[in-house]
Every structure is written in C-alpha cells, then in structure tokens.
Amino acid sequence: MNLAGDGDSITIVPISHEFPDHPTSADEPDWLIVTVDAHTSLGSWSSRAACLTVREAQWIGRWLRSVVPGQGELAVHDDVTFGTDLEFQEPVLAFEAVGDAGSGMRIRVRVYLSY
8 A cells, every 4th residue: 555645655565474374263363564665755764564464454445445535434344433543453553534525635644663
C-alpha cells in the first residue's frame, strides 16, 4: 500500500509470514513481517517488523473503503466495528481518518518505533 500527498509518502508492504513453516490456529495469530518506507521533506527512513496479523492486514483495505467519503458508512466486519481510527494488537502502526468530504479527507499514519 502506498499513501502519498503534499510531497510526503509512506509505503507499507507485508513481505512474509513471521514463521512460514509454523501452522497457526484461531488461538494463535499468523504474524506478518511488514516493511515501512517513509519519505518526507524532513528525510526518509525504513523499518521492518512483525507488527500485523493476517486478519489485521485485511482490515486496512476494508477500513480505507469505509472512511472514504461516499463509499458507505463505517463498517462492521469480523465482529470489528471500524471507526475513524484503526489500531492493531502490536502498537507499531495506526491509521486515522481526518476531515470530511467538504474539507477533504486525509489519512494520518502513525508509526511507533522502538530502539
């Protein structure tokens, strides 16, 4: 996924399963290793972490469609109600819809890094 605007961009790509040879169950989530590349007027950086489950990665597209003006109401999927914020089990990535159809919708992406 690539989000861009005002000269800034962020690309978020799941690249592999954390444990590709390990079977998962409903009680044990299937973690994805995700790369994040950001480019802003202040600089660029990249990161890689096992920070999303397969289920959470699927939520991102559904959430984006639910917050785009004219695409429908905020949705409920898999017993999850999507609001204007989308956060995950691992607090590494988060998304927030800011604005409305009249003033212009913006998607704020928060990336939390630990050292």
